[in-house]
Amino acid sequence: MIQRKVRVGKQKTKIFLVDDHPLVREWLTALIHQQTDLIVCGDAETPAQALDDIARKKPDVAIVDISLKDGSGIELIKNISTLRLPVAVIVLSMHDESLYAERALRAGARGYITKRETAQEVIVAIRQVLEGKLYLSEQLKALFSQKFLEGNAATAGPSIDKLSDRELEVFQLLGQGYETRQIAERLSVSMKTVQTFCVRIKEKLNLATATELLREAIRWHESQQAK
Amino acid sequence: MSNWVKRLKHRSRAFYVSVALVIVIIVGFVDYITGWEFSFSVFYLLALGLAAWFVGTRFAFFISVLSVAVSLAGDFAAGEPYSSRFVPWWNASIVLVFYIVVVWLLAGLRKLYEEMEARVEQRTTSLTNEMAERWRLEKELLEISEREQRRIGRDLHDSLGQHLTGTALATQVLKEKLTTRGQPEAADADKIVQLVEEGITISRKIAKGLSPIEMEADGLMQALEELAATSSELFKISCRFECDSPLLIRDAPTSGHLYRIAQEAVSNAVKHGKARNVMIQLESLENGTVLRVKDDGIGIADSFPRSSGMGLHIMAHRASIIGATLTAQREDSGGTTVSCLLRHRDDSEKGPSG
Numbered sequence: 001m002i003q004r005k006v007r008v009g010k011q012k013t014k015i016f017l018v019d020d021h022p023l024v025r026e027w028l029t030a031l032i033h034q035q036t037d038l039i040v041c042g043d044a045e046t047p048a049q050a051l052d053d054i055a056r057k058k059p060d061v062a063i064v065d066i067s068l069k070d071g072s073g074i075e076l077i078k079n080i081s082t083l084r085l086p087v088a089v090i091v092l093s094m095h096d097e098s099l100y101a102e103r104a105l106r107a108g109a110r111g112y113i114t115k116r117e118t119a120q121e122v123i124v125a126i127r128q129v130l131e132g133k134l135y136l137s138e139q140l141k142a143l144f145s146q147k148f149l150e151g152n153a154a155t156a157g158p159s160i161d162k163l164s165d166r167e168l169e170v171f172q173l174l175g176q177g178y179e180t181r182q183i184a185e186r187l188s189v190s191m192k193t194v195q196t197f198c199v200r201i202k203e204k205l206n207l208a209t210a211t212e213l214l215r216e217a218i219r220w221h222e223s224q225q226a227k
Numbered sequence: 228m229s230n231w232v233k234r235l236k237h238r239s240r241a242f243y244v245s246v247a248l249v250i251v252i253i254v255g256f257v258d259y260i261t262g263w264e265f266s267f268s269v270f271y272l273l274a275l276g277l278a279a280w281f282v283g284t285r286f287a288f289f290i291s292v293l294s295v296a297v298s299l300a301g302d303f304a305a306g307e308p309y310s311s312r313f314v315p316w317w318n319a320s321i322v323l324v325f326y327i328v329v330v331w332l333l334a335g336l337r338k339l340y341e342e343m344e345a346r347v348e349q350r351t352t353s354l355t356n357e358m359a360e361r362w363r364l365e366k367e368l369l370e371i372s373e374r375e376q377r378r379i380g381r382d383l384h385d386s387l388g389q390h391l392t393g394t395a396l397a398t399q400v401l402k403e404k405l406t407t408r409g410q411p412e413a414a415d416a417d418k419i420v421q422l423v424e425e426g427i428t429i430s431r432k433i434a435k436g437l438s439p440i441e442m443e444a445d446g447l448m449q450a451l452e453e454l455a456a457t458s459s460e461l462f463k464i465s466c467r468f469e470c471d472s473p474l475l476i477r478d479a480p481t482s483g484h485l486y487r488i489a490q491e492a493v494s495n496a497v498k499h500g501k502a503r504n505v506m507i508q509l510e511s512l513e514n515g516t517v518l519r520v521k522d523d524g525i526g527i528a529d530s531f532p533r534s535s536g537m538g539l540h541i542m543a544h545r546a547s548i549i550g551a552t553l554t555a556q557r558e559d560s561g562g563t564t565v566s567c568l569l570r571h572r573d574d575s576e577k578g579p580s581g
Contacts, residue, residue, distance in 0.1 A: 021389035021390075021392075021393065023389065023390060023392075023393030023394075024389055024392050024393045024396065026393070027393050027394075027396035027397040027399075027400060028396055030396070030397070030400045031396050031399055031400050031403075034400060034403045034404070067385070094384055094385065094388045094389065094392075094431075115388060115389070115392040115427060116424050116427045116428055116431070117424065118392055118395065118396060119392075119395040119396050119398065119399035119420050119423075119424065120399065120420065120424075174472075174473055179473075179474070179475055179511070180472040180473070180474065180511040181511055181513075181571075190513075191511055191512065191513055194472055195471040195472045195510070195511070196471075197472075198471050198472035198473070199471050199472075209448070209452055209468070209470065210448055210470040210471065210472060210473045210474065210509075211445055211448045211449045211452060211473070213472075213473055214445050214448075214473035214475075215445075217473075
């Protein structure tokens with residue numbers, strides 16, 4: 001491993017690695033050390049150890065894998081956010097962006113890279129978050145802007161208004177985890193009717209699939225709880 | 228007939244003992260009234276039969292002797308117009324021997340019958356056990372293959388993927404070193420980085436094919452959406468997924484089997500049915516959940532188990548394992564519809580009103 005002894009002018013930017021795969025840690029460190037102004041100040045395999053070390057070593061950037069040995073990277077990011085540790089987190093994940101990116105960013109991450117593009121993008125991502133920007137891949141940007149244009153990004157408020165009272169009721173129950181049959185029973189209507197409501201809600205909220213409908217309903221329910 | 232026998236069998240021995248005795252008394256009485264000319268030996272056989280079949284051989288012999296005695300006593304009481312004193316005794320002996328032969332035959336028949344019944348029962352039990360065992364094994368086999376696939380998928384995703392990531396990073400370091408020194412081989416290193424990254428993508432795709440469903444309740448919906456998308460791309464057809472209201476399946480093996488059924492049905496539709504449009508539907512019904520795969524192909528042959536080979540057989544098997552029923556039928560409009568109905572388990576608890 002390359003250890004640079006020469007300090008150029010100001011202090012180097014400290015990077016902390018959280019990944020349970022030694023080969024990834026080793027070469028990520030090597031890659032980061034190629035940059036004269038960046039240094040890896042430590043690494044960890046488990047979320048618990050990572051949280052300790054990050055609190056102690058105060059790195060500027062933490063690069064976190066989602067699947068870790070004893071837990072999830074998302075939980076670690078949430079803990080970092082809760083403790084208000086001054087560190088910008090970049091998620092590095094084997095998982096598809098569509099699956100975890102949004103959750104990671106909501107938990108407080110500033111960037112999301114899939115391991116597929118790590119080698120070429122990780123330095124770019126570090127620089128970008130150090131400038132205070134978000135780092136998203138082109139695909140992710142496209143996904144998010146599409147969602148934004150479809151009007152169901154983070155502020156789902158206005159489009160919810162388009163729902164009729166009955167539709168809103170169905171939407172709420174979906175968000176609380178009720179299934180079609182249970183909703184039909186609760187509202188004393190047939191299941192066919194509930195399905196028709198669901199189709200109309202999807203149209204009004206511009207949701208393509210039932211999965212999206214469900215996720216949107218859950219998200220809305222959670223945001224209502226938070227208020 | 229056998230039902231009738233079974234029903235009779237459930238009565239107690241005492242019941243048959245009294246019935247046999249009552250019959251002997253009644254027949255004996257009638258025998259006495261009608262006088263000595265009429266022979267009633269056949270009617271005593273009824274009592275004899277009951278005794279031999281339901282009570283026991285010894286009691287049947289006793290009834291035989293009793294019948295002969297009653298009949299003889301009746302004859303004597305009705306007067307004795309025989310030419311010789313010897314005749315009634317002779318006749319009685321003949322009848323008694325006849326009765327004894329009948330009892331003996333009945334006893335043998337009964338023994339045979341019981342043996343046969345016991346053997347049938349034994350065979351049925353072992354057959355039932357064997358079927359249950361086979362069903363369990365088949366289920367286990369499918370589960371094992373499913374689990375192995377998931378494991379290989381996970382290994383590919385985690386170990387190999389991570390290893391390749393490390394390799395890409397190492398090559399990137401090499402590339403940057405070469406670039407710093409102004410070596411033209413940096414371009415080669417860059418090419419290798421790209422190749423390794425493609426390798427990561429390939430391993431991810433394989434992993435996805437091996438374990439397509441995320442372990443969440445809405446995983447099946449999501450996986451079927453992806454199945455429709457990849458099938459469209461792969462087979463150059465239009466494959467759509469339709470699901471009006473969100474449908475959650477909390478049992479992971481169940482969603483796994485439903486997914487594989489859908490996958491098999493889509494692939495059958497394309498390969499055997501030459502379909503151009505395939506629709507995968509997932510719907511909640513009053514009595515359960517139904518998965519349908521409809522296509523516009525040439526349609527399956529009418530007799531499905533024989534002509535369609537293993538595909539449908541395995542689909543039906545998967546369905547039976549999760550307690551669902553599978554039907555495949557040719558539509559009048561052309562094309563095939565494969566439906567898999569998974570009934571709600573709690574229906575029986577809720578009763579007909581639920």
